[in-house]
Amino acid sequence: MDIGTLAVAALPAFVASAVEFVEATTIILAVGVTRGWRAPLYGTIAAAATLAVIIASLGVTIVTVVPEHALKAFVGALLLLFGLRWLRKAVLRFAGIVALHDEERIYLKEVAELKAQGLRQTGFDRIGAIVAYKAVLLEGTEVAFVVIAFGAGGAAALNAAVVGAIAAGIMVMALGAVLRHPLTMVPENWMKFGVGALLSAFGVFWFAEGLGADWPGDALSILPILGVFLAASRLSVRMLRLILPHGAEVAARSV
Amino acid sequence: MSSVSLRGIGEAIWGLLVEDGSLAIGIVVSLAVTWLAAIVLGEGAHNVVGWLLLVMLTSLVVFNLQAAGRKARRKISS
Numbered sequence: 001m002d003i004g005t006l007a008v009a010a011l012p013a014f015v016a017s018a019v020e021f022v023e024a025t026t027i028i029l030a031v032g033v034t035r036g037w038r039a040p041l042y043g044t045i046a047a048a049a050t051l052a053v054i055i056a057s058l059g060v061t062i063v064t065v066v067p068e069h070a071l072k073a074f075v076g077a078l079l080l081l082f083g084l085r086w087l088r089k090a091v092l093r094f095a096g097i098v099a100l101h102d103e104e105r106i107y108l109k110e111v112a113e114l115k116a117q118g119l120r121q122t123g124f125d126r127i128g129a130i131v132a133y134k135a136v137l138l139e140g141t142e143v144a145f146v147v148i149a150f151g152a153g154g155a156a157a158l159n160a161a162v163v164g165a166i167a168a169g170i171m172v173m174a175l176g177a178v179l180r181h182p183l184t185m186v187p188e189n190w191m192k193f194g195v196g197a198l199l200s201a202f203g204v205f206w207f208a209e210g211l212g213a214d215w216p217g218d219a220l221s222i223l224p225i226l227g228v229f230l231a232a233s234r235l236s237v238r239m240l241r242l243i244l245p246h247g248a249e250v251a252a253r254s255v
Numbered sequence: 256m257s258s259v260s261l262r263g264i265g266e267a268i269w270g271l272l273v274e275d276g277s278l279a280i281g282i283v284v285s286l287a288v289t290w291l292a293a294i295v296l297g298e299g300a301h302n303v304v305g306w307l308l309l310v311m312l313t314s315l316v317v318f319n320l321q322a323a324g325r326k327a328r329r330k331i332s333s
Contacts, residue, residue, distance in 0.1 A: 073290075080282050084316060088278060091320055097327045204312065207286060208305030211293040215305055225309055232313040236320040243324035248331050255323040255330075 009150040009157040010164035012202075016146040016195045017168035020139040022183045025176035026103045027135035030110035031128045033180070039125035043132030048169075051140040059148045059158050073210025075152045076203045082145060083199025090193035091233050095240035096247025097255060100189055103182035143169075146199070197233065201226040278319050285311040 031040040066074065092098040110131075117127055147165050151158030176183055201222050205215065215221035289308040292300055 077282075077286050080286070080312065081279060084278060084282060084312065085275065088275065088316060088320060088323075092323060095324070097324060200312070204305060204309050208289070208308055211290060211301075211304055212298075213293070213301050213305040216302075221305075228309055228313055229316075232317055236317050239317070239321060240324040243321070244328050244331075248327040250327050250330055255327045 006156060006160040009153060009160040012195055012198050013143070013147050013150050013161040013164035014168045015191055016199075017143045017165040018172055018186070019188055019191045019195065020143050021169045021172040022103065022186050022188060023101070023106075024135045024139040025173055026107050026182045027110055028132050028173070029176055029180065029182060030107050030114060031132050034111050034114040035125050035128040039128030040132035043129035043134075044136050044173075046129075047133045047136035047140060050137055051144050054141075054144050055147055055162065058144075059151055062148060062152055063154060063158055069210050069212070071152055071210070072206045075149050076205070076207025076210055078145070079149050079199045079203030080207065082142075082149070083196050083201075083203055086192050086196030087200055087229065087233060088196075090189050090196055091236050091240070092255065093189045094193070095237045095244070096249060097240055097244060099249040103184045103188075107182040146195075149199075150202075193233070197226055197229045200229050275319070275323075277322075278315070281315040281319065282312065285315060 028040045028044060031043075062071065062075075089098065093100050114127075114131070143165050147158070147161040151161040172183065172186075204225050205219070205222050208215070285308060288311065289304050292307060293304045296304075
């Protein structure tokens with residue numbers, strides 16, 4: 001497998017993981033600052049181990065058992081369900097319909113809740129460990145999904161996607177640990193938008209290939225497909241700004 | 256911790272794929288139509304099914320977002 005194909009697996013996994021780990025890091029920081037670092041560290045390690053088991057079992061099974069055409073159609077369908085959801089949410093945020101993800105506000109809310117729960121002076125801090133475990137596991141499930149989808153091309157692609165995800169996780173968490181502050185400078189919505197458009201473009205390409213379709217220029221067709229999604233997103237943002245010129249900032253689940 | 260994790264994973268996977276029910280249903284219908292088109296039209300349609308899927312999905316996203324915008328407008332005006 002060539003470098004370009006491996007990069008196609010590693011890069012989306014890296015960006016998607018970075019977005020998700022920024023959100024998990026906010027919670028881990030809140031736990032560490034209010035309750036100490038030992039419990040969230042154990043919680044994070046336990047969640048990372050759970051995610052590794054999910055990726056190893058599901059990823060390897062899918063890659064080795066499912067026939068190639070069926071695999072492409074299946075992964076394409078999953079990528080579309082996942083990618084279009086991210087794209088939709090990012091467009092709603094760009095248009096001001098849904099509020100942007102505010103790491104600072106989430107951090108302060110989490111700190112207040114954890115302080116309110118109190119801290120036992122002796123023994124292991126079970127609450128701190130569970131909160132960190134849950135945050136990393138929930139955000140990491142999306143990462144596991146992206147890794148499995150982009151790693152479905154074979155063992156080398158799966159390894160590349162895993163490396164991309166781990167690199168992003170280490171980078172984001174190390175940055176959070178050094179700064180001791182939520183990573184508010186990361187352009188989360190732009191990253192989510194980019195990954196959503198990319199996942200959707202790959203989803204269309206792979207699903208159609210799974211049905212036996214021929215794309216002109218083979219994988220190069222992904223570029224015009226991506227262009228169509230980007231143009232549709234731009235059109236949608238303009239349309240939403242006409243519908244609600246001052247935005248709305250309602251909850252994401254309300255629309 | 257195991258019940259927390261199992262329930263958490265289940266909820267995360269569900270939310271991951273079907274946060275907006277109408278969008279998820281629209282995607283599944285578009286995929287089914289593409290699959291049927293590939294079967295019914297045969298090999299002659301292999302050049303067009305991918306583009307057909309792309310047109311259906313981009314239309315779906317634009318109309319879904321338009322509906323979301325109108326819903327938000329109703330919500331803040333009520």
